[in-house]
Amino acid sequence: MSAAENAENTSGKTGVGGVYPRVDMTGGSTRFPDMEEVVLDYWKQDGTFQASLEQREGAKEYVFYDGPPFANGLPHYGHLLTGYVKDIIPRFRTMTGHHVPRVFGWDTHGLPAELEAEKQLGITDKGQIEDMGLAKFNEYCAESVLRYAEEWKEYVTRQARWVDFDNGYKTMDPGYMESVIWAFKQLYDKGLIYQGFRVLPYSWAEHTPLSNQETRLDDSYKMRQDPTLTVTFPVNGALPGSAGEGTLGQHPELGDAAALAWTTTPWTLPSNLALAVHPDVTYVLVKVGESGAADFVGRSFLLAENLVGSFTKELGKDHEVLATFTGDRLEGLTYEPIFDFFADNPNSFQILTADYVTTEDGTGIVHQAPAFGEDDMETCKRYGIDLVIPVDMDGKFTSQTPPYEGQLVFDANKDIIRDLKAAGRVLRHQTIEHSYPHSWRSGEPLIYMALPSWFVRVTEIRDRMVEINHDEIEWLPEHVRDGQFGKWLENARDWNISRSRYWGSPIPVWVSDNDEYPRVDVYGSLDELEADFGVRPTSLHRPYIDELTRPNPDDPTGQSTMRRVPDVLDVWFDSGSMPFAQFHYPFENKEFFEEHNPADFIVEYIGQTRGWFYLLHVLSVGLFDRPAFKKVVAHGIVLGDDGQKMSKSKGNYPNVNEVFDRDGSDAMRWFLMSSPILRGGNLIVTEQGIRDGVRQALLPIWNAYSFLQLYSSKPAEWSVDSTDVLDRYILAKLHDLVATVRTALDNTDIADATDAVRQFADALTNWYVRRSRDRFWSGDDAHPEAFNTLYTVLEVLTRVTAPLLPMTSEVIWRGLTGERSVHLADFPVAEDFPADADLVATMDATRGVCSAASSVRKAHKLRNRLPLPSLTVALPDSEQLAPFAAIIRDEVNVKDIELTSDVDSVGTFEVVVNARAAGPRLGRDVQRVIKAVKSGNYERVGDKVVADGIELNEDEYTERLVAANPESTARIDGLDGLVVLDMTLTEELEAEGWAADVIRGLQDARKATGLEVSDRISVVLSVPEEKKEWAERHRDLIAGEVLAVELDVTTDELAGDAHDVVKGVKATVAKR
DSSP states (O other), X not given: OOHHHHHTSOOOOOSTTOSOOSSOOSTTOOOHHHHHHHHHHHHHHHTHHHHHHHTTTTSOBOOBOOOOOBSSSOOOHHHHHHHHHHHHHHHHHHHTTOBOOOEEEEBOOSHHHHHHHHHHHTOOSHHHHHHHOHHHHHHHHHHHTTTTHHHHHHHHHHTTOOOEEEEEEETTSHHHHHXXXXXXXXXXXXXXXXXXXXXXXXXXXXXXXXXXXXGGSTTOEEEEEEEEEEEEEEXXXXXXXXXXXXXXXXXXXXXXXXXXXXXXXXXXXXXXXXXEEOTTSEEEEEEOOTTSOGGGTTOEEEEEGGGGGGGHHHHOTTOEEEEEEEGGGTXXXXXXXXXXXXXXXXXXXXEEEOTTOOOSSTTSEEEEOGGGOXXXXXXXXXXXXXXXXXXXXXXXXXXXXGGGTTOBHHHHHHHHHHHHHHTTOEXXXXXXXXXXXXXXXXXXXXXXXXXXXXXXXXXXXXHHHHHHHHHHOEEESTHHHHTHHHXXXXXXXXXXXEEOSSSSOBOOEEEESOTTSOOEEEOOSHHHHHHHHSSOOSOOSTTTGGGOOEEOTTOTTSOOEEEEOSOEEOHHHHHHTHHHHTTTTTXXXXXXXXXXXXXXXXXXXXXXXXXXXHHHHHHHHHHHSSOSBSEEEEEOOEEOTTSSBOOTTTTOSOOHHHHHHHTOHHHHHHHHHTSGGGGTOOEEOOHHHHHHHIIIIIHHHHHHHHHHHHHOSSOOOOOOOOOOHHHHHHHHHHHHHHHHHHHHHHTTOHHHHHHHHHHHHHHIIIIIIHHTHHHHHHOTTTOHHHHHHHHHHHHHHHHHHTTTSHHHHHHHHHHHHOOSOGGGSOOOOGGGSOOOHHHHHHHHHHHHHHHHHHHHHHHTTOOTTSOEEEEEEEOTTGGGGGGGHHHHHHHHTEEEEEEESOGGGTEEEEEEEOXXXXXXXXXXXXXXXXXXXXXXXXXXXXXXXXXXXEEEOGGGEEEEEEESSGGGEEEOTTSSXXXXXXXXXXXXXXXXXXXXXXXXXXXHHHHHHTOOTTOOEEEEEEOOGGGHHHHHHTHHHHHHHTTEEEEEEESSOOOSSOEEEETTEEEEEEEO
């Protein structure tokens, strides 16, 4: 029999304790992970997910986009976290009446797939791919990208995430790819795509340029040690008619000087073609003193005035300033090339002016290698300097620089420095450790290099992107909108979408192979390709798409051919196209997409402000002039238990499957969802944190359900009509919970929802159930209102928690109702429950009083069963607690309660400013605050203190209790009140406390004997001689509490298996 079939069997018990579960989904286990397996099996057999979609067919749609993961790696905690959010909001929206289809997507193209294929095939360079043939390589990529698809399905299913795998999209599907090339053509026709020659981040390890945003992804920047050089560039003249010519005439000593330039990339020096200065910066000509660098004494150098001090060692303390110039006066000076590889390059080896030059470090003079720096390229272009590129696609020097030919540029640094030192051109050589961009896939350092590439003209739509983000998208956390994301948009640059690779959507551009007859054709559909090439492509992948050629219609000779540009599209173009490409828009589902875009909701981690969030926005604004999504949750990063990034090698995080097996998925879901991570903070994952989640929510709710199970003798009724004050309180509290959680989940604020559930579960179990025990012990004939209320609360509570704890809620709800699934039920409506704000406030204050008194007991190790003389409650409007004085007296176990509204008569809390914490923020005002607090010139505002108009944060002050009896006084949390517990003990009180301990011990003995809660018993109690009188004094109390119809007290030792009751006391228990 399967677990699902077994779940339909009821317990078979009757009478007290045999009513629930109506349907048993525990599988006979008390472990949550075991119950979860039963639930998952049941959902699969029952088709519950599909039923939840079908029953909302035709209802208002709630549109959710699932960011596609790569399937050629196993999922990790980041996917787990995002997956829970992706499940909670659609479940909630389904329960509130929406139709929420959700399909899984697979990101299948790009470098991750290629690198995995290369690894599996043992390929180490690009040539080997071309040797084996693109068709074979891409076929392997297609297989490898879904290698872990089954593991993903198992993982997603185990976390109780409902999503349609069978109808999911893959970015390598022909229909998806056709929509992608349609998007390219649309942008091209709008003038938003162009081909340019630009300096781009280039990954020599993967043979492809990257986009600027890819260098901002996680782990792209890493610390790296590199050599830095300060190099001499001897002045040898000036260009005719230049400012430099006039300056040289006035200061002929410049002719014997050398400009100093600093670089962190010595490998770019063989390509040096110019130097740049800032036109407004002051530069000085400095003569090296006798105490300066020995090889340069008496030489004169040109550098920025405010950087001379950083070269004291090399220039000498006795250096001499010979002349001063502004940068614009140096323009046009010429200098000797540092290498002679490109000595004949026109217009080169001159000093230029550029506004981007700074004097923050270096010399204030910047060496220009225009092929390897974006600013360099733009500056040199203005001066008519053609760039030179002596580096190949492997990142190695070419034959244009013979001494370094074949060397990787980073490896060549050593030889270049050696040669420059031998030539006497190095004033300073140091090593720095700095943050440097690396490939986000291979981990190798990038280089910046001029390359031909295709770009999306993001700068053209940048202002519109900023406007739409600000006006039409809701962010959680809110500050990301105008902060991390908004600032990124404001500085967005054109997006390089070319990748010199193999496995991806093609750039759908065909160009003439003869420059004498130029022509460019861009295609946006299979129909257009078929119309021009006479054949309908069966695949848009390389090499098949590359095989489409035709004669150039603009070539009258008929000799030239139209051939596709070899590059493929950046994989982010694929994932940014998912809103429309998953539906094969506009070729199919045109009306459907236009009615379902933008999405109502998306979620990923905050790093996607540089990735998926950003590129969805670029393409949506560029194509449709609207946002791709209306609401977005950008969560923080999941860290290991040591606060560092999760690492398999460090083993600094609990194994996911072990957590599922030990604590369950609902426990993990609760831990992640109730943490600061959904508000943008980071989260350290620990086993203890996950277990705390079990204690916060799962156990309290389960214990309340178990309590109802234990004492019910007949099915309870759904009712909100009880007049009992505790019932009215918990129902009013339930009203507030439903309203709070609905509002929170409407706003996708899951952390707020979990907080409300946690607080309610505490009130339910640790207050309502505990305070109602006597009514439940009396049975459902005597107090049906208690059973009906608890049943109603649990039925509603499990509908509230269904999205947050989907499997535990299912077990309890089906156990209570016997119906098909809580996930097919409607989310509760607050108006269905009686509201009573005053009762809730007063009862919560009562709980606060009891909690404060309990803290005093604990501090003095006075057990709860020991009665104490009295409790004084000092609280503004204390008379509101008068109706609950009996509850407080019983709960705190005191003989008398005194209520007073004169709080100051009992004690006060003095505020003390933490100057060390407040000082850095407040500066001089910290003294003003200290003075104000000492004089009493302050007030409380929530968790903060305002002193003389200045607000102090929670960590910037402490409070000291000033009271007549500080040891017995405690503050009531959340209220401006105090309690004072009289801890004076008498013989009568000690005797009564001892009797209470005996009662507890006998209750444990009943349980150990296996008795039902209603069974009557006979007891023989063996006590020490000195306790016999206490036992006789409280005989009736003890017998009544443990349902003993006979209670014999003896001082004799008991024969046989007697139960330990309390120290020195044993008992035998028998059913009557």
